[in-house]
Amino acid sequence: MGNYPSALQQCIDTVGNGRSGFAAYPSNPFYQISWTKPYNLDVRVTPAAVVRPQTAEDISGIIQCATVNNVKVQAKSGGHSYANYGLGGDSGAVAIDLVNFQHFNMDKTTWQATIGAGFRLGEVTKRLHGAGGRAIAHGVCPDVGIGGHATIGGLGPMSRMWGSCLDHVIEVEVVTADGKIQRANDNKNSDLFWALKGAAASFGVITEFVVRTHSEPANVVQYSYSLNFGTQAEMASYYSAWQDLISNPGLDRRFGSLFIMMPLGAIITGTFYGTDDEYHASGIPAYLPKSDNQVVANDWLGSITHDGENEALYLSNLPNPFYSKSIGFKREDMISREGIKKLFSWVDKQDKGTLLWAIIFDAAGGAIGDVAMNGTAFAHRDKILFYQSYGIGFPLSDKTKKFLTGFHNQVLSVAPTGTFGTYAGYVDPALTDGQEQYWGPNLAQLQNTKLRWDPLDIFHNPQSVRPIAS
Template identity: 25%
Template sequence: MSGNYGHRRGAGIAYDEVPASLADTAVEPGDVDYTRVRSTYLRGGAPGLVLRPGTPAEVADALAFARAHRHLPLGIRSGGHGISGRSTNDGGIVIDVGRLDGIEVLDEAARLVRIGPGARWMDVAAALAPYGWALTSGDYGGVGVGGLATAGGVGWMARKHGLTIDHLRAVEMVLADGSHVRASDTENPDLFWAVRGAGANFGVVTAFEFEVDEVGPVGWAQFVLDGSDPAGLLTRWGAAVEAAPRDLTSAIIMGPPRLGQPAVAQVMALVDSGDPATIVAQLQPVADVAPGYDQQVVVTSYASVMANAGRGDHHGQGEPIARTGLVAHLTPAFTEAVARLLRSGVVYFFHVRSIGGAVTDVDPDAMAWSHRGVNFHVTAFGRHRTRLDALWDELLSEHLRGTYLSFETDSRPERLAEAFPPRTLARLRTLKKRYDPDCLFRDNFPIAPDTASRKTP
C-alpha cells in the first residue's frame, strides 16, 4: 500500500490505521496492483481497500480492521470466481485469502490432506494425482477452494463421490471476534455442521482437512448434440443420467435459438473408470439422447479434466445476473418450462448439472447443505434482472426443491428460505447468534441471528 495516491482513497476508511502486518500487501485505489484485485470473475468492483493476509494471525488482524469499519461492505475472497460476485464491492473492504494456498498430505494411509482456502482446484487435482487420489470439486479448475468448500461443491464426480463438503473432516477458521478455532465432528461440532453449507456466515476458514478418494484414469466426454427440441432433449438426457451407474456424472449447456444457425447443446460427462468398454457402455445412452454434430471421448486423469482454467487476473465487468435451483427430476412439465424460458430470449446460458447418486446417501441433517433428495442443479444467466426474475418465478419456481446459493444473484429473502429448510435455517440462526451476533459477515446471503431469546425493552 503505497499511499502515493491518497486523492483516490475511498471515504470512511482509516488507511493509516491498517495493521502493520497487512500494510505491505494491502492494495488501495491508485496502487499498481489495484486493477488486478478490484474485480472478480464476473463482477466489476471498486473496493476501497483489499487486504491480503498470509497467515491466520493476519486474517484476525484483517477482521479486526473490518470490525472497526462496520459501516462499509465486507467481501471475503478465495479465488474470486463466485457467480454472485460478492467477494468484491464498491467502496468497501475485501479480505483476499489467496496467499493461503498450501496443499499438503497429512496422513497418506488415511488419505487425509490439508488445503488452504486460496488454493485453486486445478492445483489441488494436480497435487493429488501422483498419489492416485482425487477430490470432487466443481467443474472449473480456476475456482478457489474456500468459497466452494464452505458452500457445497457439485463437481464432475458428484454421483460417485458426493459433494466436496461430504469429504471435509475438519476446518481451522477465524471467527468474527478474531478467535482462531478448529471445528470437526468432535471439536466445535455445531460450528462444523454450519460451515458445511453456510460457512460464509460464520468466519474465514484458513485451512480445510479432507479425506480424499482413490481415483485412477477416468473417461471424459464432450458431445455437441442437436438442440432443436430443447424440452425433449432435456427430458431424455435427464432420464439417461438418472438411469446411469453412479460412475457417470454429466452436465448440459443450452442457449436460445439463433437466427440462421442450428440449435445445439453441449453435453459433458465424466465416467469414473479407466476401462474403455465401461466408459463407452455408460456414455452411449447419454450420446443417444439426440442426433450428434461432434463428439470427443478420451481416457485421461481427473487432474487433466480440471486443468481448464488460466492463471490470469479477473477483470469482470458489470453485475452478474443468474438464477438457480435444485430439481428432483427433469419432467416434461419442467423441461417445457425451460424451453419457454429459452425462447423468451431473456436467458443466454442455461446449465444443468447432475447430482443424485452418492449425494443422496448423506443424512439431510448431517450438515447445513441439506437438499439430499435432488438429482439436478439448474442455472440460468440473463442480461436483465427484472425480466429474468419474473420469468424464472413464473415458469420454473414451482418445479424446484431448494437452491444452491453459490450460483444465485437474486437477493430477495425468499432465496435464503429456499437454500435452507425451516429446521436447518432455525439452527443456523441460533448458531449465528452465538458466533457472529453483530453480523460482521453480512454481505453474502446473510443469516439473521435468532433474537427470540432477547429481552424486549
C-alpha cells in the first residue's frame, strides 16, 4: 500500500499535468540532495512535497491541494533560512520553490523594475545595472533569494542610505490562502501589502515585485582593516571606538560598516557611497584604525563583489550544520566601555568547540528609521545595530551551541535592561517568544490581518504569525 501515491501527491501531479521536473516527494531518489536542499544541516526537515511551479496559476492549484489535505505551505526563494523555514521548518509541509520565476522588466519612464521572486540578489544587481545603471538596497550575499529578502526586511551596507530592501517594494503579485492571484499595494489590498512587507511567509506566496530604483552611486570607497593574532580582550578598545562611530546620530548615511569578531582577531569593514574626498570630509576615518592599503575605491558592481567576498569569509554560502543567535540594539542600548571589556574578555575564556565561528556587529539606522514603526510589518526601525553569531561544526557540537548561547546571555547582561528584539532574517528557532522578538509592537495587527487573509493558518512555520482568536 505504501507504493500508492497519497491524495496530496495525486492532486499536485494533476496541477502539474505531467510536466517533468514539476514536483518531487520523499519517495523520489535523491530527494534531499536534488529537491529539498536544506541550508542548515543541523535542522532536519523533510517536506511532504517540493514543487517548482512555472505560473501563478500553478501556485494557486498547489495551495488548494495543500488546503484540501490539511497540509501547511511555505515559499522558498533562495532557501537561506537559518532554520529551513522555506521548507516548512517542520516535516510534512509543501515547499513551493520559486526557482522558475525569473522574469525581469525595467520601465525606463518611471524607473520601476518588475522582478520575479525566484531571482538571487547577485542576478538582481546585474539586471538592474544592465537596465540603465539602476540599483536598490539589499544584502551582499549573491545567492540569497529576493523572494524572502525583500519581504522580511533586506538589510545591507546601503540600507543606511536608502532604507531596507522592502522599503523599495511598491507592489506585488501574491497568491493568497484562498488560491486567488492578487495585486497588493498601498491602495489595493493595503492591509495585506502592509503585512507582506515584513512577514510574507505567514500571508502568501509572492510571485513578483515592482520596486522603485535609484541611480547607481558613481563612486564607492571601501575600507577593510584586519586585527590579527590577538586576544578578544585586545579588540575591545577597537570595538568601543567603532561603536562610538556607528551610534553617532550625525553619522553620514552613505556609510555602512561591520565589526567582525573571529578566531585570532577581528575585521572592521566599511562602505562609503561617495568620493574619497567626501569620505575623508565626513570625519569617519578618524574613528577607524590607520593602516597602509586599508581603503579601496570601486565602482558599484565592484563594491558589491567586494562586500560579498568579505561576507563569505565568515559565513559560507554552502549548506552547513550551524548555530546562530542575534539581537538588535536601539541607540540607548549601546554597551558601556566596561561592559565591552567584560564581554570581549569573556570570549577569550570559552571553549568554542570549533574554529569556524564569527560574531558580527552590523550598523543599521539611518534611512531605515525614516519609516514609522507601524509603517510596515518590519518592526526594527528604531534599531541602529544588530549582532549575529555563527558557529559551524562537522558535526555541530554542544560546546559551540553553549558558547554562542552564553555569549548572547553575556550581551544581555552588559546591555541596558530592556534590550529586546531581533530581525526575522536572523531567525532563531530556539526562541520561545519568536513572534514577539521579530515583530514587536506590530504583532497584534499582524495577527488580526492573518485572521482575515489566512484564518486556517495555511502559510505556517514554527515561528510564523498565527491568526488571532476570533
